[in-house]
Amino acid sequence: MSDRFPKTDFGRATSRSFHIQALLQPERMQGLGFGFAMIPFLRRLYADPAERGAALRRHLAYFATHPILSGYVLGVAARLEERRASGEPISEAAIDGAKRAMATPLAGLGDPLFWVTLRPLAGLLSVIALLVLPPPASGAPDLRVLLCPLFLLLTYNAVALPYRLAGVARGYREGDRPAALLRSLQLSERNAILERVGAFAFGAFLALAALVQGPAGAVRGGADEGGAAWALMLTPVALGALVGLAGRKAMPGRPVEVALAALLAGCVMAAWV
């Protein structure tokens, strides 16, 4: 891969990139974590402690990108540091500029894919698995407690983990052509596909919830005398949906508060019932 860096250095930098946000703070964001992840490369490049220290300080500056995709920037920075250490006239500003030029579009493309689409989708699919998998026969262990979380983890990491594991090496190899590297990641294309899968899965979830499990079943199961009318059963669900939709509009980015408002509305309605 490189004359200067053995494969183990790439492995070490990749494993350190998993902790890139451990000292996340508003002034530098992931800057301290980026420096921490660069250490295997810097140790290899600079024998003199003063040079090492100066190189590490270069990478402690403000840095923010999507954590899953931070490896690509690490690879680019490692390549530039290597060239600088071998005497090429590469300034600190050039290294910082290259980092920013990669980090900003990676954040812009990575956030919608991983945070906005894939994470909710993985959660939704695991809840669908919970609805679809049959409860155990009496006495048998409830395997859903193992399978549903496993399904969530596999769904998310099947997409995300390859980016993480390949990031540093690919960034190093293809860092000279950042635009081509960004295009080859196909982040927006995958996001478009997963968005459709998410909407399809949500429709499937609603149909499953209504036709198989259903709030009706839940309320009926909880009724003392049973046999309550559908309309009566659907009223609390409609109230919850109303509170949920209005709350999301009034308090964007506050799902906990919206859920608490729904819980409160439920308690008020229950008291009235």
Next chain:
Amino acid sequence: MVGELIRVSLVGGILAVDRAAGWSLMLSQPLVGACLAGALINPGPEWELWALRIPLAVGGILQLLLTDPALPAAQAPRDTATASVVGSAVALLALPRLHPALAVSAGGILWVVIGVGAGLLSAVLGGWFARLHRPGGATVARAEALAAAGDMASFDRFYWAGLGRTFLVGAAWSWGGTILLLWAALSYLPRFAGELTARRAGVVFAVLLGAAAAAGLNAHVRGRRHGWRWAALGALVVAFLLQGLKVAAP
């Protein structure tokens, strides 16, 4: 109970690291956390069936309720990583202690509602707790000083200590939050024993399901390109499949 609290705090610490330190393996998702808590807490042999079913339901509902398409930076700082662990732990630890006073035959729904409520409160309180322990300017100054000295080994140790602190904050909140909310449940719920009927628990549960569906709609359909069409297609496919299964069944 001490052993269970230690296990809960260990899980909480790991989930906090997954969420805050950048692992982002999604161990910190509510369904995963709730199931881990369910697997580690044993409320006693007579409650064995509920020890897994209640966390599954708590995790499933929190998973949907806490789904939000906003980016992490645009979200209020809430500790959603440990919320499901604390919620499930409170529900499971309260179950054998409160059941004599709250003997409601609601198929476990009452305990799911208690777990979800505890989880949501834990997310708010845990968010405040985590904010108190966030790295600040002193952390940057220390890191800069170590780097300026060229002492990479010390910088490494300093960074690993920061990771350890993230773990400890998550573990401490999971432990303290479980004790606090369990105490609140044990103290206050028996006062409402006469009011807590199965029907009322079912109504609250159904409202939560409605809010969960709204969260899903907001995350997966609204604002998505052709979102409504794809959702309608998904619903139709499932309806046809279920109809086919019904016809095929003897």
